[in-house]
Amino acid sequence: MTMLATGCLGVRAAPPGATPTASPALTVYGWAGYMPQSILDDFTAEFGVPVTYLEFAGYRQALAEIRAGQVYDVVVLSNDGVASASAENLLAPLDPAAVPNTKNLSPNFRDLVYDPGNHYSVPFQWGTTGLLVRTDLVAGPVDSWTALWDPAYAGRVAIWDMPRDVIGMTLKSLGYSLNSEDPAELEAAAARLAELQGRVLILDSTVATLAPELVSGRIVLAMGWGYDYLAAREEVETVDYVLPREGTLLWVDHLTIPANSPHREQAQQFINFILRPEISARMVNELAVATPNELARPYIDPALLANPGVYPPLEALEHAELFLPLNAATLERYDQIWQQFRSAGATVAP
Structure with a gap:
């Protein structure tokens, strides 16, 4: 009865004596204070993938470490950092089918000159x-x-x-x-x-x-x-x-996947998760940093949308x-x- 119930839930029991395979863990590398822990916890709860968030001192440090072979699964890069890393073949191309939420981005943040077609990067803050x-x-x-x-x-x-x-x-x-x-x-x-x-x-x-x-x-x-x-x-x-x-x-911050990441599938799941409208809005509400996610606006605190320090007027x-x-x-x-x-x-x- 227990085995039948487990099978119905889509979980296969390990053979007797086998050691359960641990879920892959993601390592995300970015600025200090730019990723709410609650969002990382929610991703882990939904996908069963633990996330470690490491803080860097700047994009150039991140690029130097990637060039040296340091392994990260998701790295936050600037506009010029994306251009440099992609030109040096340091980034894995994104599979559009695996990151369908890129459709939520404002047209102003798609197909930018340094990454035509968002082939290697997804803007998530600006x-x-x-x-x-x-x-x-x-x-x-x-x-x-x-x-x-x-x-x-x-x-x-x-x-x-x-x-x-x-x-x-x-x-x-x-x-x-x-x-x-x-x-x-x-x-x-x-x-x-x-x-x-x-x-x-x-x-x-x-x-x-x-x-x-x-x-x-x-x-x-x-x-x-x-x-x-x-x-x-x-x-x-x-x-x-x-x-x-x-x-x-x-400035625009982008989520990218280094070419040497051993967990590309899970890294793309993570990027797609961040691009959900309600998740992007939570980041704005908690960090007071604007998102290029157009569909997030209904979930963002109106006071932040009206604040010129976060969303400046065009003039x-x-x-x-x-x-x-x-x-x-x-x-x-x-x-x-x-x-x-x-x-x-x-x-x-x-």
Whole structure:
């Protein structure tokens, strides 16, 4: 009777003396604080696949580890990270039949230039990079990236240990493109960035949010994101999030499967699960980070949909730019600029 019931449930009993086969476990690699544990637990409960979420310090670290043969099943990559990894054959192609929920994505996030046809990647989060301002501790309104260079706030300004973002922001402050590969413009950016040496706090990229620094008043101006703003506003009302007039930096995070993943089937199940409208909406509601999942909108807290720090109005994106892949020579120059900046006494904070 017991065996019959088990068979009816679709579960085959192991032969006597056999060792049950353990379910494959997925390893997901991404930013700190970007994946609610409750969602990982729900995936495990439904599919019987345990998930370990590991935190990286940045996309370039993830790419370096994949190149070295480190095994992960799902890795979060940026726009330019997807382009680099796919060009180097580091990613497994996605089977559209295994990830049908890609149909839920807004057309604005499909078939992007760095991954035509979403062959290797699925966007699952997006946002802007702007200025976080303690309005009660600065003099007058702030609407430009150049405010970070104001000597009045020296020692109370924060940026992140993220070269592509900081150098891109510096280029924008000079009126150049975020994706400039012009050597003269890069030299101008290097000189401009050097002016911040000894005057800024550099935050470790594994830190989930700089909200505590804003709340304490240790930092009055910072490069940051909408979720920093919302976290800080829970404790202090005099915090604002500004998209600078020179233009914000648009970023998109993607779920990808490394080519050496031993669990591609389960990895695609995981990606498809994240793209369910109600799951994508839960991520927005818990993390205050926008989703490209169009069908998730009815499940998202209306206050977040109306919050410009999460879903900015179109007019605020007039001069916005999306991170695009850079050539090898430019990436090498970025490394040189950043190392020179970091080696000249810049302060790093946990």
